[in-house]
Amino acid sequence: MTKIDSVDLYYLSMPTVENVADGSQDVLLVRVRAGGWEGWGECEASPLVSIASLIAPMSHSACQPVLGSVLGQTIDSIDDVRRITALVRANSFDQLQAAHTLSGINIALCDLLGRRYEVPVHELLGVRAASPKTPYASTLFGATPDETRAEATRLAGMGFRAVKFGWMGFGESSLSADVDQLAAAREGLGPDVDLLVDAGMAWVGRPDQARARIPALHDFRVRFIEEPFVAEEFDAYGEFGTAARQVGVAVAGGEGCHNVPLALTMMTHAGLDYVQIDAGRIGGITEAKDVADAALSQGRTFLNHTFTSHLALSASLQPFAGHGAEGLCEYPVNPRPVSYDLTTTHIPVDGDGLVRIPDAPGLGVTPNRRTIATYLQQVEISVQKRILYRTPDLDVVSPADEEIAA
Numbered sequence: 063m064t065k066i067d068s069v070d071l072y073y074l075s076m077p078t079v080e081n082v083a084d085g086s087q088d089v090l091l092v093r094v095r096a097g098g099w100e101g102w103g104e105c106e107a108s109p110l111v112s113i114a115s116l117i118a119p120m121s122h123s124a125c126q127p128v129l130g131s132v133l134g135q136t137i138d139s140i141d142d143v144r145r146i147t148a149l150v151r152a153n154s155f156d157q158l159q160a161a162h163t164l165s166g167i168n169i170a171l172c173d174l175l176g177r178r179y180e181v182p183v184h185e186l187l188g189v190r191a192a193s194p195k196t197p198y199a200s201t202l203f204g205a206t207p208d209e210t211r212a213e214a215t216r217l218a219g220m221g222f223r224a225v226k227f228g229w230m231g232f233g234e235s236s237l238s239a240d241v242d243q244l245a246a247a248r249e250g251l252g253p254d255v256d257l258l259v260d261a262g263m264a265w266v267g268r269p270d271q272a273r274a275r276i277p278a279l280h281d282f283r284v285r286f287i288e289e290p291f292v293a294e295e296f297d298a299y300g301e302f303g304t305a306a307r308q309v310g311v312a313v314a315g316g317e318g319c320h321n322v323p324l325a326l327t328m329m330t331h332a333g334l335d336y337v338q339i340d341a342g343r344i345g346g347i348t349e350a351k352d353v354a355d356a357a358l359s360q361g362r363t364f365l366n367h368t369f370t371s372h373l374a375l376s377a378s379l380q381p382f383a384g385h386g387a388e389g390l391c392e393y394p395v396n397p398r399p400v401s402y403d404l405t406t407t408h409i410p411v412d413g414d415g416l417v418r419i420p421d422a423p424g425l426g427v428t429p430n431r432r433t434i435a436t437y438l439q440q441v442e443i444s445v446q447k448r449i450l451y452r453t454p455d456l457d458v459v460s461p462a463d464e465e466i467a468a
């Protein structure tokens with residue numbers, strides 16, 4: 063039996079973080095080590111808050127530090143990943159950030175097992191041959207329609223069969239401003255590339271504003287509209303979706319789900335056509351797999367949510383590796399250097415415009431230690447002068463870990 067020896071978190075950041083809807087500006091990287099093997103994961107998370115969730119002293123029995131449920135646990139099979147995940151859920155139930163921290167750990171444990179048994183993670187999940195995916199280039203609207211048009215032209219020229227634009231005030235100002243952005247996107251893409259739109263929760267509490275956009279979404283042949291509302295607005299989703307589907311526009315959502323029950327409930331009660339799950343937020347790869355299986359059985363399309371690194375991309379592709387050939391997947395096209403350079407290799411778009419999930423052991427991508435060193439933010443958390451956390455050395459288990467473990 064192999065025991066988990068260490069869980070190390072690394073906070074990386076661009077020198078400046080801008081107030082824009084771009085989650086690739088910083089990274090919370092996770093390394094787990096067990097019996098001489100190691101694995102890597104990434105949390106879709108506010109890094110410092112998630113580090114606190116790892117080591118914050120117990121507040122009560124359902125509010126324990128995540129680390130206590132992971133360190134020293136047996137890790138020999140994917141069932142152990144599921145068992146450890148359930149233990150963190152129970153012991154840190156009332157510590158809301160725990161889902162994000164757990165996600166990166168779950169991903170790293172899957173990577174570790176894959177490297178140890180020399181199989182890709184999807185094989186650990188029961189999928190022998192991964193299907194290729196059709197990547198949609200995922201980016202933000204331009205600041206102006208001209209910028210959007212130019213970016214659409216560029217991405218179509220790169221061979222993408224589908225492109226998603228989002229955020230940057232879309233849905234928040236006038237209907238005519240949104241029409242201008244949609245027209246520019248469609249013009250730049252041409253008639254044959256699928257256009258997808260991420261509303262970025264622009265219509266929270268304003269379902270009338272969402273409904274008012276449906277004719278324009280239809281006119282510019284938007285394949286799906288994503289996140290018109292926050293995840294929990296099931297009724298608004300349901301009513302909007304009914305109207306949108308009548309004109310051939312599908313509804314996507316789910317990236318905000320941080321546990322399986324919420325994702326399953328949202329899927330059915332919000333009536334999602336596309337279920338978008340981020341393995342770095344929902345609790346990890348095994349949790350995302352549960353949602354993917356349920357979506358498939360209900361005839362809904364499962365998608366990854368990924369806007370950051372190719373480590374996160376590989377992790378979020380594994381849960382639906384076995385779903386139908388050439389189905390869509392989200393593919394980040396403009397990540398910041400801290401995210402793009404996080405791995406030494408990348409998951410390319412091939413000459414046919416398809417993405418192939420790595421078949422190398424684990425997640426099939428390896429963190430770039432030079433990038434980590436370049437963007438690493440040294441963190442120290444102490445209470446009453448007792449150090450609870452200090453950024454671990456990249457290669458040596460730090461004394462602080464022993465202290466936390468004790």
Ligand SMILES: [Mg+2]
Pocket residue numbers: 228260262288289317
């Ligand atoms: Mg989104």
